[in-house]
Amino acid sequence: MAEIKKIGVFTSGGDAPGMNAAIRAVVRSALYYNLQVAGIRRGYEGMISGDIFNMDRKSVANIIQRGGTILKTARSDQFRTPEGRKIAYEQLKANGIDALVAIGGDGTFTGARIFGHEYDIPVLGLPGTIDNDLLGTDFTIGYDTAINTVVDAVDKIRDTAESHDRLFIVEVMGRDCGLIALRTGIAAGAEAILIPESKTDLNALYERLEKGRKDKSSKIVMVAESGEAGDAFEIGRQIKERYPQYDTRISILGHIQRGGRPSCMDRVLASRIGVAAVEGLLAGRRNEMVGIISNELAYTPFEHAIKHNIEINDNFLKIVEILSL
Template identity: 55%
Template sequence: MSKIKTIGILTSGGDAPGMNAAIRAVTRSGICNGLSVKGIYRGYDGLIKDEVKSFTTEDVSGIITRGGTILKTARSKEFMTPEGMQKAYETCIKEEIDALVVIGGNGSLTGARNFAMEYDFPVVGLPGTIDNDLYGTDSTIGYDTTMNTIMECVDRIRDTANSHERIFFIEVMGRDAGFLAQNSAIACGAEAAIIPEESTDVDQLARFMERGIRKSKKSCIVIVSESPKCGALYYADRVKKEFPEFDVRVSILGHLQRGGSPSAHDRILASRTGVGAIKALMQGQRNVMIGVRNNEVVFVPFSEAIRSDKPLNKGLIKVLDELSI
């Protein structure tokens, strides 16, 4: 294995707050350790199309406070094809990029692993996703910020729910994982959470309603995980039919959950894992995601990180159950 002189860095998939902090950390730590750093724009698409720029420490100055990603991001279909991967590899050769740092979620790190294996290329990943669905790290970059954003929104909706004594079904992101929904329900003192990991039927809904009503006259908040077949609108409709006497409203928080200045937790996580990524590459590691577990930086093999079944802590369901009495 030849020595790494130049690394390329890209962000891929859905943007997450803290990605910029990660870009900054990788860039500065790389330069601090004698490496050249090149920013690749628009994720794997930019790697395919050679949208690459040399980075100095100045290029990442002041970005730690900003949401989104200065490298832009996208989901690339072309990169999933052998032709696309080949073009991406050719860009690496042309740009003299010896190793890649990929910041993204499950799909992006799967792509990273495939590329690394196909071309025997050094790649490390950072867990950049608001969904918290990656194995081997206590949380992912963006998750904590999004939790706080959801919490602030629901706190606001609680004001109006209380004033009008209404029932609100609030839909939050999270794809197939209920981390955001279950935890934000606890953080907001919601009456219930509806998550992909647990089935929720109408009888349970009735129980939630009664509990909310018993507690504070007629107001009640239910957090619902987004889902193709049964989001907040579905449950609201069901409840309206069963309990026509209630004033039921729906709020879909949507894309505002992705943005905003990252929280302290996410900035630190991004900074630590970004420094860790350079350290891993300098140690000859590859095919690992950098995480933080039990307050220590850890290297997690891609194959472990992208396992699809990161479980929700069952204790959290009991916590919400006891506290929403």
């Protein structure tokens, strides 16, 4: 294995709060270990188009607290083709980049895994996604911030739900994974939570609503987008039909969940694993995602990290049942 002299760093896929803290950590630890470091803009798109620039300490000054990603992000169809990846590799060589840190989610790591097998360039990944849907880390960068954003929003919605005695159906992100809905549902005191993993049907929801206190007319139902029961509007339609006595409203939280200043925990996570990615590359690691499990650094092969069978703690659903009614 050749000595590493210059690391390239990029963000890819959906953006997540804390990505900037991760970029900062990669850049500054690379410099600390006397490496050069280059930023690649817009993920694999910029790798192919050569949108690459050298970074120094000042490039990442005053960004740890900022949402989004200063390197921008995109999805790349071209990188899915062997031709695209070949161009990308040539661009990296042309820029003297001999190792990569990829910050993103499962799409990012799927690309990184293939690229790392095809070309002799070590790649390590940092889990940057609000969905928390990767194996090999207790939490992904952005998840903690996103769940706080959701809870802030539902606290506001609870104010108006209480004032009007309304039932609110609140849809949160998490296409294949209900972890956002689950923790925020507990934290917001939701009456019921519908997530993909729990195969919740509407009958179970109806049962829960009917077991509720009669004197408590404001209710929150938390729904993960694309849950099995259909989306929030469809669920709302059915609830309105069955319970015309409820003043039922829908709220889709949407893209506010992706933005905002990262929480303390997201910044610390991003900082720790950003440093570890550089140190891991120097130690000869490749084709792995760096995460934290039980407060210890953990390196997980990309193919395992993206397996996507995140287990839902059954106990969480029981807690909602016990506490909400």
